[in-house]
Amino acid sequence: MVNSPDFIYKDQQYKTVFFETFGCQMNKLDAELSLGLLQEEGYRIVDNVNEADVILFNTCSVRQHAEDKVYSHLGSLKTLKKRHPDVIVGVLGCMAQKDGEAIFKRMPHVDLVCGTRMFSRLPELILKIRSHGSHVLAIDEDHIVNVKRAVTYRPNIHQAFVTVMRGCDNFCSYCIVPYVRGREVSRTITDIKEEVQALIANGCKEITLLGQNINSYGKGLQGAITLGDLLSELNDLGGLDRIKFVTSHPADMSRDIIRTISRLEKVCEHLHMPAQSGSDQILKRMRRGYTSTYYRELIQFAKELIPHLTVASDFIVGFPGETEKDFQETVKLMEDMRFQNCFIFKYSPRTGTKAAELEDDVPDEIKRARNIRLLELQKCISLEENKKIIGKNVQVLVEGASKSDPNRLSGRTKQNHIVVFNSPRNLVGRLVNVMIYEVTDLTLYGELKNSP
Ligand code: SAH
Ligand code: SF4
Ligand code: F3S
Secondary structure, eight states, X not given: OTTOHHHHHXXXXXXXXXXXXXXXXXXXXHHHHHHHHHHHTTOEEOSOGGGOSEEEEEEOOXXXXXXXXXXXXXXXXXXXXXXXXXXXXEEEEHHHHHHTTHHHHHOTTOOEEEOTTOGGGHHHHHHHHHHHOSOEEEOOSSOOOOOOOOTTXXXXXXXXXXXXEEOOOOOOTTOOHHHHHOSOEXXXXXXXXXXXXXXXXXXXXXXXXXXTTGGGTTTTSSSSOOHHHHHXXXXXXXXXXXEEEEOOOGGGOOHHHHHHHHHOTTBOSEEEOOOBOSOHHHHHHTTOSOOHHHHHHHHHHHHHHSTTOEEEEEEXXXXXXXXXXXXHHHHHHHHHHTOSEEEEEEOOOOTTSSGGGXXXXXXXXXXXXXXXXXXHXXXXXXXXXXXXXXXXXXXXXXXXXXXXXXXXXXXXXXXOOEEEEEOSSOOTTOEEEEEEEEEOSSEEEEEEEXXX
16 A cells, blocks of 8 residues: 555655646636645645646637647746656646647647546546556546535635636637537526635635626526526625626626616626627627627616626627728727726637638738727726726725735725725725725725725
């Protein structure tokens, strides 16, 4: 028994892990859950690859650029792996699911390819590589994801992401997510509540519910359960200050859900609801299921019910066939909607998607110019909107030291503005009032008004 490889590897050595995550918040949470599992097995996290026994990348496939970055990181590990063949290199997440076996062909020094549904088996997969000395491919599409977590392992004690559904059924024509994350599966309210209660008992004040298309939460569950029902139940839990949720899809965001949000005091007054384009013919070819007018009316309805509501959006520029006129419609939508902030992406064809069958006919310089134009426009709008807050008191949930100045604290308002302020005391995890005296397009600066 003493000489069994499992015994040696499990209990005595090879216990440092380097972990880097790319992509969206779902990937960040999956990374957190994976690291929690490894820490329970006795692994220590290191931030230098040279000190690691196991090097893992949780990857994203949403655009070509995201994949190129990972392949370049993997390539740079070739010499390290030659010097230390015992080090395990693993690729997890969306790119692992999409490229599978091909990753071993392109990067023969990779030991593990673990897809989006298999991360809960990481410790076991690592042991398998150690004891068999061969590559392991784990991308089973039917595997049911185990999202049970040890609530004690998370980067910030006062905040937590909580998965409420996985996968996406929308198949927007440009998007790889449904192919790599599979069909929508919602967790039950009971299951989610149990996790949130455990998080609250562990000091959590704010939860962010995650789903690629969170407005269709409940589909497939027994009874006619909606996101509104889930939010109402969580709003009743004592000890929690704030509830956020991402990402909203305009076609699935019902007016009933908006009414519910307007009634619940803990639910943040912020929607991340990507428009993607302002042109109806592009939206149609993107298979988004709504028109620009529908989007405008939905936001108008939401702002009437929730007067302080802020909205963030994503846009794709240079989708196949996007003319200057289509692009001007996007500019107009952005001007009219007064978004709080926007993420702008250059269209990147993804093999296997419907849009990949269309010619990627907008030249890169035009994509780049449109990207810059939208970024500049949004920057002006964000600054103008933030200036309206100067002289006002805002309520802030304090998150930690400011990234740009560790002597100051940083937090967020209920409308998702970032606020930086001075404080004589550590108020992390508290709700405080701050008077805003200066703003940029990204940040509000203020003075602490009360300290509970
Ligand atoms: N589920 C979310 C977003 C998922 S991906 C939603 O539906 O809103 C995040 C963003 O990446 C998308 O909103 C879209 O703007 C962008 N994106 C997705 N596929 C893309 C592609 N092929 N090229 C460029 N941007 C893309
Ligand atoms: Fe992709 Fe559309 Fe699903 Fe969002 S809703 S993940 S953009 S297919
Ligand atoms: Fe990327 Fe996968 Fe998220 S493709 S955007 S990491 S779901």
